[in-house]
Amino acid sequence: xxxxxxxxxxxxxxxxxxxxxxxxxxxxxxxxxxxxxxxxxxxxxxxxxxxxxxxxxxxxxxxxxxxxxxxxxxxxxxxxxxxxxxxxxxxxxxxxxxxxxxxxxxxxxxxxxxxxxxxxxxxxxxxxxxxxxxxxxxxxxxxxxxxxxxxxxxxxxxxxxxxxxxxxxxxxxxxxxxxxxxxxxxxxxxxxxxxxxxxxxxxxxxxxxxxxxxxxxxxxxxxxxxxxxxxxxxxxxxxxxxxxxxxxxxxxxxxxxxxxxxxxxxxxxxxxxxxxxxxxxxxxxxxxxxxxxxxxxxxxxxxxxxxxxxxxxxxxxxxxxxxxxxxxxxxxxxxxxxxxxxxxxxxxxxxxxxxxxxxxxxxxxxxxxxxxxxxxxxxxxxxxxxxxxxxxxxxxxxxxxxxxx
Numbered sequence: 001x002x003x004x005x006x007x008x009x010x011x012x013x014x015x016x017x018x019x020x021x022x023x024x025x026x027x028x029x030x031x032x033x034x035x036x037x038x039x040x041x042x043x044x045x046x047x048x049x050x051x052x053x054x055x056x057x058x059x060x061x062x063x064x065x066x067x068x069x070x071x072x073x074x075x076x077x078x079x080x081x082x083x084x085x086x087x088x089x090x091x092x093x094x095x096x097x098x099x100x101x102x103x104x105x106x107x108x109x110x111x112x113x114x115x116x117x118x119x120x121x122x123x124x125x126x127x128x129x130x131x132x133x134x135x136x137x138x139x140x141x142x143x144x145x146x147x148x149x150x151x152x153x154x155x156x157x158x159x160x161x162x163x164x165x166x167x168x169x170x171x172x173x174x175x176x177x178x179x180x181x182x183x184x185x186x187x188x189x190x191x192x193x194x195x196x197x198x199x200x201x202x203x204x205x206x207x208x209x210x211x212x213x214x215x216x217x218x219x220x221x222x223x224x225x226x227x228x229x230x231x232x233x234x235x236x237x238x239x240x241x242x243x244x245x246x247x248x249x250x251x252x253x254x255x256x257x258x259x260x261x262x263x264x265x266x267x268x269x270x271x272x273x274x275x276x277x278x279x280x281x282x283x284x285x286x287x288x289x290x291x292x293x294x295x296x297x298x299x300x301x302x303x304x305x306x307x308x309x310x311x312x313x314x315x316x317x318x319x320x321x322x323x324x325x326x327x328x329x330x331x332x333x334x335x336x337x338x339x340x341x342x343x344x345x346x347x348x349x350x351x352x353x354x355x356x357x358x359x360x361x362x363x364x365x366x367x368x369x370x371x372x373x374x375x376x377x378x379x380x381x382x383x384x385x386x387x388x389x390x391x392x393x394x395x396x397x398x399x400x401x402x403x404x405x
Contacts, residue, residue, distance in 0.1 A: 021190030022372065025197035033202035040199040043368060046192025049185045051364045054347040055141050057178050059153045064175035065295060066157025067168050076281070076396040080288045083392040084296040085332070087234055091226045091298030092331040095305035096324050098222045104214055104306075105314045107200050108365045132354065144360045147351060150334060182347075189371055196368045212373055215310065219377045222302045223384050227251065231298075231388060238399040246394055250274070250387040258386035259379045264293040267386040274390050280397045288396075292389030297335035299381030300345030303370065305331045308352040311366045317356050330355055345381060346370035 009017070028036050132140075132147035140148030160171060228247070235243035253274050258267040268289055275285035305327060312319050319327070334348045349370065350363035370377065 017190040018193050018371075018374065021192075021194040022197055025194035026201060028194075029198045029201035033198075036198070037202070040195050040202075042188075042191040043193075043195025043197075043199055046185075046188055046195065046371075047364050047368045049188070050347060050367060051144070051360065053178070053181055053185060054350070055144050055149055057182055057347060058351070059141060059149050060171070060175040060178050062150060062153035063157040063160065064168075064171045065291070066154060067160035067163065067171055068291075076284050076393075076400050077287060077291075079396040079399065080284070080393055081291075081295075083234065083238070083395060084292060087231060087388060087392060088296065088298050088301050088335055089328065089332040090230050090234065091222075092301035092305050092328040092335070094226055094230060095222050095302040095331070096309065096328050098218060098225075099306050099309035100324070102218055103313050104218060104310045106215070106307075106310050106366060106369050108314060108362065108369070144350060145354070147330075147354060150351065189374075192368070193371055193374075196372055200372075212369075215306075215369070216373050216376050219303060219306055219373065220380050222306065223299055223380050226298055226302065227255075227384050227387070231391060235391065235395045238395050239402065241398070247391060249278075250391045250394075251383070253277075254390050255383035255387035259383040264297075264382055264386045264389070267382070268293055271386060271390050275393060278390070278394050280394055284397065285390075285393050288393045289389055292393070293386070296389050296392065297345065297385050298388055299384035300335035300348070301331045302384075303345045303377060303381055304335060304349055304352050307346075307349050307366055307370055308356075311349075311353055311358055311363070312356050315358065315362070317358075319356070323356070327352060327355060345378075346374065 012020075025039070028039060132145050133151045135145050135148035137148065137152040139145070140152065160168065163171075232243035232247050235241075235246060254267065254271050257270045258264065271289045271292075272285065275289060276282070308327065308331070309319065331352055334351045335345065346367045349367050350360055353363035353366065354360070
C-alpha cells in the first residue's frame, strides 16, 4: 500500500507536489496550530540541508563553468558573454529600482534582528567585502562566506582553464555530483514548504500569505519588464531591427518549455533546436547555450536582489545608493553561479545578504521564503533565463552579420 502511494506521489511533478505541500501547510496551520507544532521540524530540516550543501554547490559550479572554456575558438562568444553580463546586470538594476519603489518586508520565523549590526555606510560595506574576498578558502566554505567562496571559485576556475582535459572532466563530474545532491534535497521541498508555511501562519497569522502574494507580484512583474522592455532594448541596440519578433519567438519556443521544466540545464536541447531553426552558427551556439544555462541569469539576479532588499527592510537596515550599486554588481556576479536546476538562485541569496551583515541563519530563512513562492517565481525565472540564452546568441549572430555587410 505504502509502495503504491509513494509510486503515485513520485509520478506527480515537483511543482504540483510543492503546491500540495503549500496547501496542506496552510490548512493544518489554520486548523490546529498548537497541536501540530511538530510539523515545523520539516521546514527546519529542509533549510538546514540547504545551508549545508549551498557553499559547496557555489564553489564547484562556478569553478567548473569557468574552467570549461577553450581558448582560440573562432566564435561570437565575446559578444555573447558581454550580452549575458550586460543583460544580467540590467536585470539586477531593474530589481533594485523596483524594490526601492515598492519596498516589501518578509515574515520570518526568527529574524534575530537584535543580532544584526547594520553597516554604517559604504566604507564599512567595502571593508567587509574586501576582507571576505581575501578570506581563507577553507574557512570561507566552513563559515558560509559566499563572497570568499565566489572569489576563490573564479580564481581557481581561470587557473583550471589550462589544466588537462581529464582534470576538467573530473571537476565537471564533481560539479554534477553536487548538483545531483541538490536535486535530491529539493525533492523534499514539498515537506519543507509545508513546515515553513505552517510555522509562518501559526506564528504570525494569515496576513503572512498577503506578504507572499505581494512578493510574487513584485518578482514576476520585474521579470516581465525585463523580458518585454529591457531585453528588447538591448537587442535593438545591437541589431538595429525590431526586436519583438525574435523576443516573442524565444519566449514562445524556449520560455514556455523552461517554465514547466524549471531547469535551464534541462532546457538546453530545446534551445539547441531553436538555434538551429533560427539558422545560427553551430560552433557558436553549441558553446553559448550550455554556458548560458549557467552564467546568463537575469531572472536569478532579480530574485537575489529583491529578496535581499526585502530582508534588509525586514531587519530595519537602511540601504544607501552606493550600497545599492554594489548590490547590483554582486547580484549580477553571484547570479552567474546560479545552478541550472530548480531553485538554484535561492541558494545564492546568503551571498548578497552577507553584504549587509545579515547572519547566515537569517539569510537561509529568506531562502525558505523563496521556496514558498518558488512555485511561480522559479518557473518565471527559468523561462526568462533560458529564453534569453537563445535571444542573446541570436542577437550576437545578427549583429556580426550586420557588421560584415
